[in-house]
Amino acid sequence: MAQARxxxxxxxxxxxxxxxxxxxxxxxxxxxxxxxxRFSDLQTLPGIASNLLTNRLRQLEDDALIRxxxxxxxxxxxxxxxxxxxxxxxxxxLAMFGAEFPPDEEIKRPGNLRTIAVTLRVACQRVVNPDxxxxxxxxxxxxxxxxxxxxxxxxxxxxNAQNPEATLATSYEPMIAVAxxxxxLDDFAGTxxxxxxxxxxxxxxxxxxxxxxxxxxxxxx
Amino acid sequence: MAQARxxxxxxxxxxxxxxxxxxxxxxxxxxxxxxxxRFSDLQTLPGIASNLLTNRLRQLEDDALIRxxxxxxxxxxxxxxxxxxxxxxxxxxLAMFGAEFPPDEEIKRPGNLRTIAVTLRVACQRVVNPDxxxxxxxxxxxxxxxxxxxxxxxxxxxxNAQNPEATLATSYEPMIAVAxxxxxLDDFAGTxxxxxxxxxxxxxxxxxxxxxxxxxxxxxx
DNA sequence: CGGGATCCGTTACGATACTG
DNA sequence: CAGTATCGTAACGGATCCCG
Numbered sequence: 478m479a480q481a482r483x484x485x486x487x488x489x490x491x492x493x494x495x496x497x498x499x500x501x502x503x504x505x506x507x508x509x510x511x512x513x514x515r516f517s518d519l520q521t522l523p524g525i526a527s528n529l530l531t532n533r534l535r536q537l538e539d540d541a542l543i544r545x546x547x548x549x550x551x552x553x554x555x556x557x558x559x560x561x562x563x564x565x566x567x568x569x570x571l572a573m574f575g576a577e578f579p580p581d582e583e584i585k586r587p588g589n590l591r592t593i594a595v596t597l598r599v600a601c602q603r604v605v606n607p608d609x610x611x612x613x614x615x616x617x618x619x620x621x622x623x624x625x626x627x628x629x630x631x632x633x634x635x636x637n638a639q640n641p642e643a644t645l646a647t648s649y650e651p652m653i654a655v656a657x658x659x660x661x662l663d664d665f666a667g668t669x670x671x672x673x674x675x676x677x678x679x680x681x682x683x684x685x686x687x688x689x690x691x692x693x694x695x696x697x698x
Numbered sequence: 699m700a701q702a703r704x705x706x707x708x709x710x711x712x713x714x715x716x717x718x719x720x721x722x723x724x725x726x727x728x729x730x731x732x733x734x735x736r737f738s739d740l741q742t743l744p745g746i747a748s749n750l751l752t753n754r755l756r757q758l759e760d761d762a763l764i765r766x767x768x769x770x771x772x773x774x775x776x777x778x779x780x781x782x783x784x785x786x787x788x789x790x791x792l793a794m795f796g797a798e799f800p801p802d803e804e805i806k807r808p809g810n811l812r813t814i815a816v817t818l819r820v821a822c823q824r825v826v827n828p829d830x831x832x833x834x835x836x837x838x839x840x841x842x843x844x845x846x847x848x849x850x851x852x853x854x855x856x857x858n859a860q861n862p863e864a865t866l867a868t869s870y871e872p873m874i875a876v877a878x879x880x881x882x883l884d885d886f887a888g889t890x891x892x893x894x895x896x897x898x899x900x901x902x903x904x905x906x907x908x909x910x911x912x913x914x915x916x917x918x919x
Numbered sequence: 920c921g922g923g924a925t926c927c928g929t930t931a932c933g934a935t936a937c938t939g
Numbered sequence: 940c941a942g943t944a945t946c947g948t949a950a951c952g953g954a955t956c957c958c959g
Contacts, residue, residue, distance in 0.1 A: 482721065483802075484725070485802050485804060485806055486805065486806055487801050487805050487808070487870070487874055488728075488813045489792075489793040489878070490789055490796055491796065493792040494724060494796070497795070500703065500931085500932075504709075504712060507709075507711055516940070526933050527935095529933075563795060564795060567792060571714040571715065571788060572711045573787070574717075574784060575709075575711055575714030577781060578714075578717060580713065581706050584706055592709045649708070653708055653710070702950090721951075737923070738921060738922075746952085747954090748922085748923065748924085749924070752924080773921065
């Protein structure tokens with residue numbers, strides 16, 4: 478039943494909100510930026526009801542922001558369409574604005590860490606050297622991400638990397654603290670991350686890229 | 699009663715949505731980017747109930763995104779705080795994304811045109827020459843805006859300009875059509891706008907700036 | 920007349936239980 | 940695993956009323 482509470486205004490801001498303004502919708506898109514996800518992956522969003530998740534996924538499919546794809550053994554996954562992937566900059570600006578506010582006292586932990594992928598990718602994309610290439614694995618609280626740069630094109634996807642040349646392990650809270658401006662980059666780099674892997678130079682390049690990205694975020698305005 | 703439906707997640711995207719994610723909130727902020735507005739100005743948002751507007755303004759005040767200020771003759775106005783004004787880039791990205799979707803068939807006209815100020819300002823800011831200065835009046839469907847550039851710092855505010863050196867008159871729909879990519883810039887400049895005022899050179903400079911801004915929008919990604 | 924407050928019917932959301 | 944069904948509660952929309 479085609480969404481009763483829509484603005485239906487000519488203004489493009491209102492048109493955007495008619496697509497992604499409902500509760501949970503932007504958080505679902507945020508998680509899908511980390512790559513395809515199953516229904517149960519998305520259900521780890523803390524507090525979402527299953528029927529609501531179904532509704533949101535239908536709506537996003539109708540608006541062609543996501544597509545449902547059959548995966549192995551009868552399971553199916555949801556993934557961003559090209560149109561849906563254009564929410565990356567929007568989500569990044571939301572993160573920039575949200576970083577202005579101190580976290581609440583009683584905070585729910587996310588069910589998974591796919592949440593970091595968009596923000597990290599866009600932040601790195603904005604400061605990356607166009608010649609750079611690298612293939613690394615980023616591990617946050619034990620969850621692996623494939624972090625690749627292909628001649629200046631940054632990608633961050635949930636899951637293990639293929640033959641990574643370097644591995645950077647860290648955890649969620651200090652990353653957030655740096656993005657919020659609560660922790661210094663030096664402190665983070667010095668004590669909150671661990672490099673390993675066959676190619677230490679790529680490890681340092683990754684750490685340096687993430688560092689510049691995070692530093693840039695704080696002076697964005 | 700402190701908002702029951704909040705995410706309360708550590709993720710900065712969720713923290714932002716806890717401040718500006720409610721229905722109407724971002725549209726209120728959008729309008730306030732055009733300058734201070736009274737309660738009744740904001741009530742022209744098509745479809746908002748007065749009690750809801752009251753609630754949203756309270757919430758925005760509590761979060762220090764807006765402030766209420768006494769104006770002349772017992773009236774009072776709402777205006778963005780510095781913190782609230784940091785939603786400009788976010789609103790711009792929303793507009794960029796919303797421009798991907800064709801307007802609905804049955805569209806409500808906005809009650810006023812303050813809606814255009816943020817998007818236009820940010821779009822111009824992103825392409826302006828840092829040396830540029832100008833003082834002009836932009837008239838959209840009869841509603842005046844003071845459009846100024848002070849050594850590269852762009853401002854667009856609702857209301858008449860002070861001693862404008864040039865005036866550019868146009869209307870809302872063609873501006874939207876250009877931003878959506880439905881109308882060519884040449885068509886717009888040639889037939890949908892009218893320049894006047896004592897300093898034609900500043901008029902042309904304004905038209906050229908707006909043109910480059912709108913052209914840039916379409917190739918943003 | 921500007922700036923709300925109050926009331927009430929409707930819709931959306933949240934929690935839980937249940938099913939192919 | 941991937942949803943559907945049900946139901947109580949909170950939020951929204953529209954109208955009316957109030958007060959300086």
